[in-house]
Amino acid sequence: MDSSVNASINLGKNYAVLNLDWITVLIDAVKDTPEGQALIENLAKWNNAVHASASRPLTVFSTLSFYPGQPEVQSGTPFANLIAPFGEFRHGSPETQIYKAFNVDSQDIVLPKTRWSAMTGSVLEQILHAHGVKTVIISGLTLSGVVMATIYRLFDLDYNVYVIRENVLELPVEQHSAFANVMLDMLLPKMGIKVISVDEAINALNRSKCQDTL
Secondary structure (H helix, E strand, O other): OOOOOOOOOOOOOOEEEEEEOOEHHHHHOOOOOHHHHHHHHHHHHHHHHHHHOOOOOEEEEEEEOEOOOOOOOOOOOHHHHHHHHHOOOEOOOHHHOEOOOOOOOOOOEEEEEOOOOOOOOOOHHHHHHHOOOOEEEEEEEOHHHHHHHHHHHHHHOOOEEEEEEEEEEOOOHHHHHHHHHHHHHHHHHHOOOEEEOHHHHHHHHHHHHHHHOO
């Protein structure tokens, strides 16, 4: 592991891993690009580390999906226009499933939602509250969509939020650098939200595991 990794990150005991919209339709849109391939590699690296942990944190995978005909979405709205190029997002369809490169098992929660934010059109807020979660670690795509929309709601609810830098991506990928520069390097630090590397996240995960055994 890189010697520059920050070893001071403390997730505490009540934290959750939020894997936002790692769904096939979105991953398929980037998988043939260098940025997408790097994202897949880093998401898998993080997900495998979480699953290998002896004391696994609460892990939630969000998925965006709708009933046939998208009755949950008003046609012509900005949200409807934004998702239209990607397809129908029909509930239960292959394209709304978690991408095949990412391991999901019976201990994970796969949570459907009907808006960008994982806190809207889902029961995520109730799940976090029921488990006494105080801190969340976020990965996902898109950066300007589900990631930022979810962060704003978590921020309003006074959660401690970490974002894994390598584990978020903007679409189209050509815009990622510009969006990341503003959001990851300026906006989130201004809000007091911590942007960390995947190695820092894994290191914090492992140290949290050790603390649980004390």
